[in-house]
Amino acid sequence: MQKTDVVVVVPTFNNPQSIEKVAQEVLAQGYWLIIVDDGSSQSVASVLSFSHPKMQILRHETNRGKGAAIITGAKEVRARGKTFFASMDGDGQHLAGEIEKMLVAMDDGQIIIGARNLGITDVPNGSKFGRWFSNFWACWDTDQEITDSLSGFRVYPVSILELPIKTERFDWEMEVLVRHAWKGGKIKEVSVECYYPRPEERVSHFKKFWDTAAIVMVHVRLLPRKFFFGTKDA
Numbered sequence: 001m002q003k004t005d006v007v008v009v010v011p012t013f014n015n016p017q018s019i020e021k022v023a024q025e026v027l028a029q030g031y032w033l034i035i036v037d038d039g040s041s042q043s044v045a046s047v048l049s050f051s052h053p054k055m056q057i058l059r060h061e062t063n064r065g066k067g068a069a070i071i072t073g074a075k076e077v078r079a080r081g082k083t084f085f086a087s088m089d090g091d092g093q094h095l096a097g098e099i100e101k102m103l104v105a106m107d108d109g110q111i112i113i114g115a116r117n118l119g120i121t122d123v124p125n126g127s128k129f130g131r132w133f134s135n136f137w138a139c140w141d142t143d144q145e146i147t148d149s150l151s152g153f154r155v156y157p158v159s160i161l162e163l164p165i166k167t168e169r170f171d172w173e174m175e176v177l178v179r180h181a182w183k184g185g186k187i188k189e190v191s192v193e194c195y196y197p198r199p200e201e202r203v204s205h206f207k208k209f210w211d212t213a214a215i216v217m218v219h220v221r222l223l224p225r226k227f228f229f230g231t232k233d234a
Contacts, residue, residue: 003030006103007082009073011066012090013038016047022088025096027052035090036073039063066152067172071161078158083108086155094153098192102155105190111160111180113146114153114192138174142181147189149177157185 008031012019019035026033033052037044037059045057058072070087077085086102088094094114102112138149152173163179165172177187 003100004032005082006099007032007034007077007080007085008096008099009034009036009070009077009085009087010090011036011038011069011073011087012040012044013063013066013069014040014042015090015092016040016042018092019044019090020048020050022090022092022094022096023048023052023055024050026088027054029096029099031086031096031099034058034073034076034085036060036069038066038069065167065169065172067165067170067176068168070156070172071168074156074158074161078161082158084155084157087152089152093194093196095193095195098153098194099155101190101192102153105188106155107186107188109157109159110155110186110188111157111177112155113148113151113187113189114194115148115189116151116153116192116194134174138177141178142187144181144187145189146177146187149174153192153194159185 008026010019010022010026010033012022012035015022023033023035031054033055035044035055035057037057039060039062040047043059045059048057056076058076060069060072073087074085084106086099088096088099098114102114106112134149135146138146150173154173156176160176160180163176163183165175165179167175181187
């Protein structure tokens with residue numbers, strides 16, 4: 001597989017300090033880049049100091065959520081005739097140089113998760129607990145082994161566009177795993193390195209209580225369907 005065939009989708013919301021570096025790193029790796037500006041106060045187009053023939057910027061005029069931004073990017077990938085894409089965050093945590101590890105591990109139709117090394121310096125303890133909690137329910141719902149269900153660093157098949165997903169924000173990243181698994185799709189993980197800035201430098205739009213509650217509600221809503229109705233038509 002040639003890097004020139006790969007499209008990277010970067011959903012972003014109010015990351016003016018990091019999005020340019022993220023874009024430059026993706027393009028330096030030789031990938032095509034679609035940035036989906038999810039209603040940022042300063043548009044990404046106005047923040048970036050450069051243009052590039054392999055970079056496209058799409059924009060939601062209002063903030064619709066990370067999941068909605070990934071779906072917007074996925075539709076553009078499909079329109080280009082591609083069957084898969086990589087997704088990474090715009091806050092600089094994910095490293096574009098690690099995408100290749102996921103591509104090497106990819107088989108047709110799988111979701112590949114870049115499982116983060118949370119043993120590195122500056123990882124918040126809350127992130128470690130949140131990952132453990134989320135993984136427990138993700139494994140239960142999907143019947144697959146998942147060690148980093150909260151990682152947004154992934155490779156998706158464009159077939160996710162056919163899944164009956166109801167969520168649009170951070171909880172989308174959990175529901176897409178469950179729905180994909182219920183349709184017989186496989187989920188694979190690849191260990192990747194990542195960067196966690198020091199606490200005073202962090203920019204996160206994840207609301208610990210409300211977004212965690214939304215992720216829990218994904219399981220509350222889907223688990224009864226799994227056990228009482230099965231997943232064939234879910």
